[in-house]
Amino acid sequence: MEFSATNAAHAVLVSSPGHLLPILELGKLLVTSHNVGVTILVVSNHLTATGESLIVQSAIASNLYNVIHLPPVDTSNRTSGPGITHIVLAVREIKPALRSALSALESPPTALILHHLAFDCFEIADEFEIPKFVYVSPNAWFLALLSYTPVLDKIVEGNFVDHKENLVIPGCRSVRPKEVPTPLGYRKSSDYAEFLHVALEIPKADGILVNTWEELQPRTLAALRDEKLLGGIVKAAIYPIGPIYRAPSKELSSELSEWLGKQPKESVVYVSFGNKGGISVEQIVELAWGLELSQQRFIWVVRPPVQKTGIGVHAKIGNNDVSFLPQGFMDRTREVGLLIPQWAPQVEILNNPSVGAFFSHCGWNSTVECICCGLPMIAWPLFAEQKMNATLLTEELGIAVRSEILPTEGIVGREEIKRIIRRVTVDEEGGGMRERAKALKLAAAKAHKEGGSSYNAVAQLAKKLCISDSSC
CATH class of the missing domain: 3.40.50.2000 (Glycogen Phosphorylase B;)
Structure with a gap:
């Protein structure tokens, strides 16, 4: 031909x-x-x-x-x-x-x-x-x-x-x-x-x-x-x-925009594990407790649990069913947390000035989006090459932290989740990661x-x- x-x-x-x-x-x-x-x-x-x-x-x-x-x-x-x-x-x-x-x-x-x-x-x-x-x-x-x-x-x-x-x-x-x-x-x-x-x-x-x-x-x-x-x-x-990534292309919903507008600059942790990744019900419970114990503001894209943390088929439940979360979690975190079922406009959220960190599965698309927003990360790799990405982010680029045990190898407890969130958001270590992330943002734009x-x-x-x- x-x-x-x-x-x-x-x-x-x-x-x-x-x-x-x-x-x-x-x-x-x-x-x-x-x-x-x-x-x-x-x-x-x-x-x-x-x-x-x-x-x-x-x-x-x-x-x-x-x-x-x-x-x-x-x-x-x-x-x-x-x-x-x-x-x-x-x-x-x-x-x-x-x-x-x-x-x-x-x-x-x-x-x-x-x-x-x-x-x-x-x-x-x-x-x-x-x-x-x-x-x-x-x-x-x-x-x-x-x-x-x-x-x-x-x-x-x-x-x-x-x-x-x-x-x-x-x-x-x-x-x-x-x-x-x-x-x-x-x-x-x-x-x-x-x-x-x-x-x-x-x-x-x-x-x-x-x-x-x-x-x-x-x-x-x-x-x-x-x-x-x-x-x-x-x-x-x-x-x-x-970096090739999707730039912000639309306005946030009025509810999301209003909630973020009330939060201090760089104070919100955005939590999402991508469309294909999932965590078990046991790990969801520990993550919820870890977010609550960290005392940090958060947006969590909540999806139903999978049988085993990693990649898998999510449980078939209603979009607004959060019965797998700890009892009373939503009431106790109502002032500092926002739960979004199934899907959220990720790039638009990451670009909001109130967002200060990304709790991520480390898919490379999400990682590039985060770097281009100048944000540090909490690395939570689940499948594909995400564990390599997490190592690159934590040990080479110095803009992320991760748990001592891989999420796919066991349950990461609430106390450790609390600790790694606060390492990024509160501890002095987080300030250095934030500076390096912002420098990478500038370098990415210059490229x-x-x-x-x-x-x-x-x-x-x-x-x-x-x-x-x-x-x-």
Whole structure:
């Protein structure tokens, strides 16, 4: 298959189920800052189609780019859990529809940019004889581990999580066995096989985009480019184009705005564990008590419990049913706390001047949003690469604290939760974290200004997407 030549750069971006937002924001950046035409192909499955519908509608209404929602795929009869296997299976099944969508485009694409879990569509780029790029929506340390996984697969005996020593990545911070991303936990799982498949395919891309910036992870990025280190494995050019995140786009509800308006500056702890993460009823009780005992103001996005803390299916109860909370909790915290069921406008809340810290699952999207708001964090990693993110935040960037025991390995008690909240909000240690977080906010903003590291990286990418330099 071959399209006729054109001078206009037109990138087709392909999401994977559950990872639409990073692709939409990347598309917005390419369109608004570098005049690249963008079409977004939305890949969804039975777990994501409903939840993403509002996001897709908003994207279509923006008129920034063309959005094509491919038919949702049902993989429920081929995989039992919400891991990466169900994502990769959906991408494989959608390939015929994706080919048809590309063929039907009025403006021919000059490149295909795939979310890293949509890597199986590389072959389609080859069929259409266009360059293929991959967008790794987590950070550079994750990319380093991903790239080095085929080597670790050969030298580590047994399960990575059972390994006695840290996993060494050339030129980078090593990874503790308990920090490895969820798919790498057990060799015999389908998720492990798919993660390894991703790791083997990603280096074949013509370029790798990653949601970080030079100043945030200079050592890791240098290792990825050094042919004597990871650069010998990752042959593709690395484009650190972050921070990519959703900026505030709407007003807070009158109730939320009014409540926040009554709170002192930087006094509120925002508590949320993402759309996919969840905690057990026992842990919810301890968290509630910890928030109450901390005597700090808070907004808590409350979701029903899951059977076991981590990633899982939330209990099916009414939206306003909070019977799993300690008796009397809402009455005792009425003056200092606000509970929001199921979902909240996170970016808008984090940008409010009354918010002073984020109690987070450390998903990279949420982490980038928090950094760009200049806030310290209480790290509460649950699944995927979130444990690595928590280590990066606490031990390298110095803008977060975390519990002594991982939330996925046991119940974190109320006294420890109280202690880590107050470390950020009250103790002198918290002041230092706040200063470092604000410095990172400024550095992140500078990266995307003209002449900044990320601005230059995206400009270089935009030229690669053009058939002729004059079109950029």
